[in-house]
Amino acid sequence: MTLIDLERILQSQGFGNRKACRAMIRHGRVVAGGATCEDPFAKFAPDGLAFEVDGETWLYQEHAYLMLNKPAGFECSRSPIHHTGVLDLLPEPLRNRGVQPVGRLDEDTTGLLLFSDDGQFIHRMISPRHKVAKVYEVTAKHPVGDEQIAALLAGVQLHDEPSPIAAAACERVSECVIHLTLTEGKYHQVKRMLGAAGNRVEALKRIAIGGLKLPDYLPERGWRWLDKAELDKV
Numbered sequence: 001m002t003l004i005d006l007e008r009i010l011q012s013q014g015f016g017n018r019k020a021c022r023a024m025i026r027h028g029r030v031v032a033g034g035a036t037c038e039d040p041f042a043k044f045a046p047d048g049l050a051f052e053v054d055g056e057t058w059l060y061q062e063h064a065y066l067m068l069n070k071p072a073g074f075e076c077s078r079s080p081i082h083h084t085g086v087l088d089l090l091p092e093p094l095r096n097r098g099v100q101p102v103g104r105l106d107e108d109t110t111g112l113l114l115f116s117d118d119g120q121f122i123h124r125m126i127s128p129r130h131k132v133a134k135v136y137e138v139t140a141k142h143p144v145g146d147e148q149i150a151a152l153l154a155g156v157q158l159h160d161e162p163s164p165i166a167a168a169a170c171e172r173v174s175e176c177v178i179h180l181t182l183t184e185g186k187y188h189q190v191k192r193m194l195g196a197a198g199n200r201v202e203a204l205k206r207i208a209i210g211g212l213k214l215p216d217y218l219p220e221r222g223w224r225w226l227d228k229a230e231l232d233k234v
């Protein structure tokens, strides 16, 4: 089992450069292996290591994979223009270690958003080739008729698209609410599809990605780590 200096472990987890991590440790702000450790060169096996920084507990993660329940009013871009960026909803060490949103939700869309610092994972999740299913709860302005559901399932023509785009599934939940499953991630896709079907999106929430559902207990703005079993589901 590889043993690594504590200061390097903290650096890898986003707590600053080596100098900053060394100072943090020397000032007694770090607990590792069950006790305060003031030696930056003390060696630990990183896998499964629980440590504390300023009283907050962290578990070593080689790569970060997490979910956020995105509220409205936040942009998914790296350099947000009109609103605050979603990265501001995550703790600083996660931002420092280069965690990025996996794909994008519009500023007014809420719900399940994944983040990671694993480039291969991000690529797999957003690549059209992999056809990862995304389920949206759509609240429409007008009642969603059977003919609109049939059109969404058969395929609707969007501007700038060479051929009609079909939903992978569409279920009516109530008069104005449907669950729409898409396997692409085109710009404003749900809003444009509803428009092409003769309706309009009033509210949009992503509730699942692949086999991963947004849990009821996770409040808006809440985030949590994904475990190995959950990663296998997406």
Ligand code: URA
Pocket (backbone or CB within 6 Å): 104, 105, 106, 107, 109, 187, 188, 189, 190, 191, 192, 204
């Ligand atoms: N489709 C949209 O129109 N907006 C989103 O945020 C996601 C999918």
